[in-house]
Amino acid sequence: MGRRPKVLTEGAEVAPVTPVVRRRRRSVVDHGAQGQILVDSLLKSRGTQGATQSEALAVVLWARGIHEEAAELKALSTRVRRAKTENAAERQVALLLNQSLLDGVLSGALAVDVNESGAITFSQA
16 A cells, blocks of 8 residues: 555556547527428418418528527526526526427427417417
């Protein structure tokens, strides 16, 4: 339990230590595929009535707004003081709700529609 003999410590070669590089996966949203799924869901919910371009655009822009809000709230979470002034807690709750609705539409569990007033509505698929 004492010191090691000099013979063992002087002649031993030390292998160079390479740093471990941790790579983070970036989740990239495929807006094209997601838009197609959303438009298909809109058309299924409308049946033979069909959908106008503005209605399809409203649904696709709603989904893109969810992704933009998520990125903005992620940036705010690193700045605690700024997050408090911009009501990040309320925005986070709204984001979670919208993300769960979007996930439901993308999985096929929910159908999306746009009513006469332009509001987006959801129903069971």
